[in-house]
Amino acid sequence: MPEANMFVEKRIHPRVSVKIPVKYRVIEDQKELETVFERKKREQTTRTMDVSLGGLYIVADQVLNIGSILRLDISIPERASLISAFAEVVWANETGGGLHFLAMKEDDAESLKNYLLNFSSDK
Numbered sequence: 001m002p003e004a005n006m007f008v009e010k011r012i013h014p015r016v017s018v019k020i021p022v023k024y025r026v027i028e029d030q031k032e033l034e035t036v037f038e039r040k041k042r043e044q045t046t047r048t049m050d051v052s053l054g055g056l057y058i059v060a061d062q063v064l065n066i067g068s069i070l071r072l073d074i075s076i077p078e079r080a081s082l083i084s085a086f087a088e089v090v091w092a093n094e095t096g097g098g099l100h101f102l103a104m105k106e107d108d109a110e111s112l113k114n115y116l117l118n119f120s121s122d123k
Contacts, residue, residue, distance in 0.1 A: 013052035013053040013054040014052060015050040015051065015052045015057075016050060016051055016052065016116050016119055017049070017050045018048065018050065018051055018116075018119055019047045019048060019049065020047060020048050020051065020074065020075060020076055020077070021045065021046075021047055021074075021075040022045075022046055022047060022048055022056070022058055022072055022073065022074050022075070023043050023044065023045050023046075023072070023073040023082075024043070024044055024046065024058070024070045024071060024072050024073075025042050025043050025044070025070065025071045026042075026064075026065075026068050026069070026070055027068075027069045027070070027071060027086075044060065044061065044062070046058050046059050046060055046061070046096075047059055048074075049096070051112070051116065052116070053101075053109065053112065053113055053116065054100060054101060055087060055090070055098060055099045055100040055101050056074075056087070056098075056099055056101075057096060057097070057098050057099070058096050058097060058099065059095060059096040060092075060095070060096040060097060063092065063094065064089045064092040064096070064097040065089060065092065066089050066090065066091065066092055066097075067088065067089060068088070068089045069086060069087070069088055069089075069102070070086070070087050070088075070089065070099060071084075071085075071086055072084065072085045072086070072087055072099075074112070076111065076112065076115045077115075079111055079115070083104070083108040083111060083112055084104070084105065084108060085101050085102075085103065085104040085108065086101070086102045086103045086104075087099035087100060087101050087102055088100050088102055
């Protein structure tokens, strides 16, 4: 009898299929001191493919390395300020990668939660 390939969902939070702008920067050295201009040169702009309270999937022009830590600035509609977060790359391929949130301010997490609840109830 052939073996069946079973997929077991490991996510705690449900994903919402939504495309929102995100800026990210790979943190290569925790002790690096940079000017604002040098930092801006390394920022990449992209978009999400799906988002949850636990993480997101982004499209990337460069190959992301599993284990890399990214600094994210997430722009959600109807919010004046960006949501800032740190996330770890947990999987990657030639089109982007899956990120797991490591740290986010409590009010940013609440804003993201409310956005996702409202977005999923609008569908």
